[in-house]
Amino acid sequence: MLLSFRAQSSKLSELSCLLLGAWSLWVNLQLAIAKIQAIRFKELHGPAQGSSSAPEERGKHAAGDRPPARLSTSWGREAVRRFPAAETQPNLLHTRRRSRRPFGAATFFLRPRARARRGSAKSPAELIFTTPLDSRRPATQNPKMEKPDELIATGVLASLQNFIRKCIIAVISYGPMPKHIAFIMDGNRRYAKFRSIKEGSGHRLGFSALIASLLYCYEMGVEYITVYAFSIDNFKRDPTEVQSLMELMEEKINELLENTSVINKVNCKMNFWGNLDLLSEPVRLAAQKLMASTAENKGLVLSVCMPYNSTSEIVNAVNQLCAERREHAGNCNGNSPNNGVVHSDVSVEDLDRHMYSTGCPDPDIVIRTSGETRLSNFLLWQTTFSHLQNPDPLWPEFSFRHLVWAILQYQRVYPYIEQNKRLSKKLL
Amino acid sequence: MYLTILYCTIGVLKKTFEPAMNGSRDVNSGNYLDVGANMKVLSCCQKEMTVEYISGLDGKEGIAKAANLLRSTYFNGDKDACGNDEIVFTEADMSSALKAIGCGGPEPDLLLLYGPARCHLGFPAWRLRYTEIMHMGPLDSMKYGAIVKAFYNFSKKYQNFGK
Numbered sequence: 185m186l187l188s189f190r191a192q193s194s195k196l197s198e199l200s201c202l203l204l205g206a207w208s209l210w211v212n213l214q215l216a217i218a219k220i221q222a223i224r225f226k227e228l229h230g231p232a233q234g235s236s237s238a239p240e241e242r243g244k245h246a247a248g249d250r251p252p253a254r255l256s257t258s259w260g261r262e263a264v265r266r267f268p269a270a271e272t273q274p275n276l277l278h279t280r281r282r283s284r285r286p287f288g289a290a291t292f293f294l295r296p297r298a299r300a301r302r303g304s305a306k307s308p309a310e311l312i313f314t315t316p317l318d319s320r321r322p323a324t325q326n327p328k329m330e331k332p333d334e335l336i337a338t339g340v341l342a343s344l345q346n347f348i349r350k351c352i353i354a355v356i357s358y359g360p361m362p363k364h365i366a367f368i369m370d371g372n373r374r375y376a377k378f379r380s381i382k383e384g385s386g387h388r389l390g391f392s393a394l395i396a397s398l399l400y401c402y403e404m405g406v407e408y409i410t411v412y413a414f415s416i417d418n419f420k421r422d423p424t425e426v427q428s429l430m431e432l433m434e435e436k437i438n439e440l441l442e443n444t445s446v447i448n449k450v451n452c453k454m455n456f457w458g459n460l461d462l463l464s465e466p467v468r469l470a471a472q473k474l475m476a477s478t479a480e481n482k483g484l485v486l487s488v489c490m491p492y493n494s495t496s497e498i499v500n501a502v503n504q505l506c507a508e509r510r511e512h513a514g515n516c517n518g519n520s521p522n523n524g525v526v527h528s529d530v531s532v533e534d535l536d537r538h539m540y541s542t543g544c545p546d547p548d549i550v551i552r553t554s555g556e557t558r559l560s561n562f563l564l565w566q567t568t569f570s571h572l573q574n575p576d577p578l579w580p581e582f583s584f585r586h587l588v589w590a591i592l593q594y595q596r597v598y599p600y601i602e603q604n605k606r607l608s609k610k611l612l
Numbered sequence: 613m614y615l616t617i618l619y620c621t622i623g624v625l626k627k628t629f630e631p632a633m634n635g636s637r638d639v640n641s642g643n644y645l646d647v648g649a650n651m652k653v654l655s656c657c658q659k660e661m662t663v664e665y666i667s668g669l670d671g672k673e674g675i676a677k678a679a680n681l682l683r684s685t686y687f688n689g690d691k692d693a694c695g696n697d698e699i700v701f702t703e704a705d706m707s708s709a710l711k712a713i714g715c716g717g718p719e720p721d722l723l724l725l726y727g728p729a730r731c732h733l734g735f736p737a738w739r740l741r742y743t744e745i746m747h748m749g750p751l752d753s754m755k756y757g758a759i760v761k762a763f764y765n766f767s768k769k770y771q772n773f774g775k
Contacts, residue, residue: 417774494737495703502679503700509683510698530679532672557744560774564737565672572730572745597729604621604733608668611622 362548371554371578451483623667674715
């Protein structure tokens with residue numbers, strides 16, 4: 185037993201050495217990037233802007249003043265040690281915040297409510313987009329003129345964030361991973377109401393959360409994502425709200441058509457499930473165009489249910505099946521005078537073939553945010569053995585850690601679900 | 613009058629209680645779609661509560677049977693009978709067909725789910741649209757206090773029904 189303990193402890197120490205080695209390699213890489221950016225800044229701007237101030241003022245930063253927030257961190261101290269030139273260019277290390285508003289990456293670590301209170305508009309999706317969709321940056325501003333200190337800090341924190349995320353995904357991948365996750369994106373209006381922002385903004389933030397979740401799921405190896413964007417029952421809402429939702433959908437679909445960075449990154453195939461005839465013509469045409477443009481993609485499949493009801497889907501499947509049988513009967517009657525064709529009874533498999541979700545596996549997890557416990561007519565046919573989860577956060581607050589927790593809960597009940605699947609196949 | 617539905621995927625409850633129950637023949641169920649379907653709804657009526665036993669066969673299989681009933685009622689396979697008119701079924705037709713075969717019934721407001729995982733395991737889709745699903749844990753943890761708490765949590769819920 186002592187020997188096995190020693191063997192296990194030696195393996196653990198090897199693993200920890202490997203992790204430390206990887207970590208130090210990552211740190212050195214980021215410091216090298218910071219050095220390159222510092223040199224580039226010097227080339228672009230000559231002597232640092234801050235150095236025009238009197239040397240006494242510069243010395244103040246190095247002398248017995250309270251060290252700036254950045255230098256008090258290990259990152260800051262390490263950067264100063266390795267790039268002594270940075271001491272003469274205090275702006276490079278951003279020793280003092282230019283504004284009270286926190287920069288983009290730090291807000292990512294803040295809790296969503298704290299982020300909202302601080303008024304930060306940066307969302308995870310905006311951090312992830314390489315070519316931002318927002319047009320707030322004025323066209324005359326040269327991106328190279330961005331504060332290099334913020335670039336370094338943002339780049340370092342983002343890299344740290346990516347590294348931690350990859351580590352967590354590597355750990356949870358040891359267990360069974362879901363292939364198909366369905367989301368009921370509930371809570372956009374409540375989010376806007378609680379934060380006293382315009383109601384339409386809640387839906388926009390919900391879209392950002394959707395893109396972020398899409399990218400996280402892609403990193404985790406999830407192959408199918410289904411989202412409940414708009415229900416047929418939602419047409420009962422106030423007409424102005426329905427109109428604004430339709431306009432938002434059209435805008436976002438057109439954005440995805442123009443800026444295909446996200447779709448190309450995950451090689452996403454888009455499906456729109458639902459009765460598209462109920463949509464207005466611009467939205468319907470945009471959706472059909474997006475489906476056609478991504479039909480050949482072989483990567484992650486994103487199915488957007490709008491406008492959708494599960495009962496409507498079942499009735500549609502019955503209608504399509506009856507039309508198929510009628511056509512088949514018509515062809516057979518045309519061939520032979522005797523009406524001797526015996527139609528087999530409609531089976532569950534026949535109906536499966538005519539559902540919107542044909543070709544997709546059943547969802548492994550159905551997540552409804554905002555803590556509600558009902559399915560609201562969503563995928564009732566397909567969720568026989570799906571793990572239903574209802575986390576408390578509202579949809580715009582749904583983040584990577586909630587997704588990880590959802591997958592861990594699924595892994596816990598995976599044996600029970602598989603056992604039930606086998607039992608029902610045997611008996612039913 | 614309260615309705616309690618006991619659901620088991622493989623139908624153990626249905627098979628166990630079928631001989632002992634006086635299955636009430638719901639005379640109205642056969643009158644849907646003008647079809648004389650004599651279907652027996654397995655239920656037990658007491659003074660204030662009706663207990664209904666259903667199984668996994670009442671879920672997807674029930675919908676397939678309802679689809680068969682609709683198809684056989686309106687399409688006899690005779691070309692002349694259909695003509696050129698295409699009959700498109702609606703949700704109301706489907707509900708009527710389900711009631712005719714005995715798989716219809718009122719939708720429960722609250723579903724108490726006992727088991728290790730929160731899965732509905734094939735509960736009839738037509739009766740699960742707006743039902744609150746509460747996971748109570750393993751069956752041996754069923755206690756009066758837990759059910760009262762579930763009812764209390766249910767009373768705090770508010771449904772928009774899409775609005």
